[in-house]
Amino acid sequence: MKLVFHGGGYDRDNRELNLKAIELSGEKKPVIAYIPAQSYDSEVDFRDFVKEHQKYGLRQFLYFPIDYPFDNTLKRELLKADIIHLSGGNTFHFLKYLKEHKVFNDLKNFAKKGGILTGLSAGAIVMTPRISAATYPDFDCDENEVGLLNFTGMGLVKFEFFPHYSNSRRYDDELKKQSLKLKYPLYAAPDGAGVIVEEDKIKFVGKVACFFQGKKMFMN
């Protein structure tokens, strides 16, 4: 599997990770699909996303909101893309509609069959086993505005991912506490940083911290 986890930030902050995703695709000009976490206000985000990726020479994009009904023709195009990018936003809303509109399993299969799946913030969290990272810390978490009960994510990796990480005591205390509940590592990435998974290999871009069983360490 080839996956890219973005810690957050604007598209321009994620240049290295974006280029890596393109490189993973093996195509010079891959087709890239953009799935917003929520359609509300997402047209403007899509415009920014396209403008940034045009700088890398990309020319074929698909905008594919999943929280309103869509046509199967478009869905087929989505799954033919080389890269599918899951945007940031409200994680609960995103997961609810990925499942409700039956895109969730398709994306898992897409990744398993070698498609490049990239996610930023909420989009990265939904690729992990559970979306717990969206529920803490109290001072910086998503609101479960859709009343989601099942937090099971795609489970494409055996780690959890915490975006928008800030190297500070209050974040660290919370993340150490949360890591005690997990059997696998919890990677925390600030904006612009991230994690790249390529089959069995894992690579870190920027200052990514790992929290495991109550302890913290930086990965590079």
Place this chain on the structure above:
Amino acid sequence: MIYRMTQLKLRRASQSDGLYDYSQFNKIDGEHPLRETNCDCFVDYRARHRKGAKIAAFNFGLARDMGLIAEDHPNVLTPELEKILLDKFSLVIINEYDILNKVHIDESEILPGKYMATKYLQLQHPNKQGKTSGDGRSIWNGCFKNRKGHWDVSSRGTGATRLSPATSIHNKFWKTGDPNISYGCGYCELDEGISTLFFSEVLHKNGLPTERVLLVLEYPKKISIVVRAHQNLIRPSHLFSHLKQGNVHALKSMLDYYIERQVLNKVWKDCPKGKNKYKYFLTKQTEIFAKMAANFEDEYIFCWLDWDGDNILMDGGIIDYGSVRQFGLFHAEYRYDDVQRYSTTIVEQKHKAKYIVQTFAQIVEFIQTGKKKNIKLFSEHWSQQHFDLIFQNVKDRNLVKKIGFKDQDIDFLLKNKKSLVKEFRKTFTYFERMRSKREVYQVADGITRDALFCMRDILRELPQMYLLRDNVIERKEFIDIMRSSYCKDKDLQQNHYRDRMVDQFQQQYLAIIQAVARKRKMRKFEVVLELTMRASIINKFDRVTGDSITLITDRILRDFKKLDNDEIYRILMDFVEYQNHNPDTKIHMDELHVKKSPIIRSMISIVRENREGL
């Protein structure tokens, strides 16, 4: 959070220091230049202060646009602002019933100025000459002028006037608020005010001329006063009443007044003086009404236009949102049921607008010659051909704009590829106007027959399909993308003609793109990519409809007691930006510093669920 803190600080500052100047409101005092026309076009009323008002909503943006509050005024209702709004606008007229019945009114409550209820023609009124019809429950608060222009300010729900149909029909004056008569009691309901506020701001944001709501005052039992403002509140019916009465002096006086206001507001910058101004007026009005009719048709705005020239402003602005709707699809056979009669349909609007222009031509002739000729003699008038020409041009422009082209490309296409655009519009219209096999049926407030296809959907998705495939899409795919929930299998039985039209649509669409690409010396995919981004905003999946506005109003009113005025305004701003379909002005919602609240989430889901409806 930072935004909230700033607002709190500003609130405290304004409370303690009297930071802001509200003296501009004092210019709104009942005085109005229309009084000087001396053409028996209004009834004057004294008014008294009305107790028990609460500010339900205040439109800070409009107040800023008008220059009533400072540019840097925060979106916070300071105590001083609240006081002046209540002092100025919470009023009820002292009407004929009060005078005849010697209703005791404390002298201290009587306001100093007088307020006009203006006379105009109304088809639902027994008198078909406009002698006794007009503002039945409204008064004009006055004219506000500053360096930003002249604004008319008027309030709805300020008491029963002698110009309401109820007075004529029953031949008696009505007590304001009389429960025995609903329309005619002089009151206005709160939901009317809130729905007009939201609807008019959305349309204004998207570039359509409209009255705008400055303030909604709330009274017990969900009664309200709605204060509205526009740069010129004259309706065609204000002129038509004098025409019907054959009063050329009054007609000229009213027309001169209207022209002068357009000049003063710099809307008509090159208007000649003397008699030539009437020809100029007719040319301009023809353009305004042709453009308005085309825009209404293309934006699916249902506005009941008729021969009386009521329900619309002279400058093409929308007024009186009671029966105004925006359809999600081109529901060509919807008619509003007004008990005594059915309204026109969206398709018939054009003919009514054209007839109003024909009446303008009759007016100009009457003023210039002093002779009132039969309206039929103007059916071949140059203004009628001019109307058709403008109407078609605006329709062409609107369509290429909807595809996603920028102004410079639109100008190029209309100048150099006119026939291609025209042919494409024919094909587009074929799909847009296809109707369901289900015949006309009854809906809550009228009758309708369903449209089949959502043209926004195909215009939004087609460019990205081309971007990905670099080829046309299959016929079935094309239909599936734009198929609405009203479209049943029986509506889609094998049809060779429709198949050909699908092919033609795509050929013409691609030919237009090719033409622009050649002109801009760009590769085709670059143009298509630009269209993909722009069309996703212009043809957004969620677009407000009349039904959704009604439901949104209900939703807001459900939580009304929990929301303060500042929150209502934040919700309004957020909603209006969410409904901004202009790719050139669309901004990130983050820039509004608005948190997506549960109420906004409900509003979004209402818009989504009703996006194809009436």
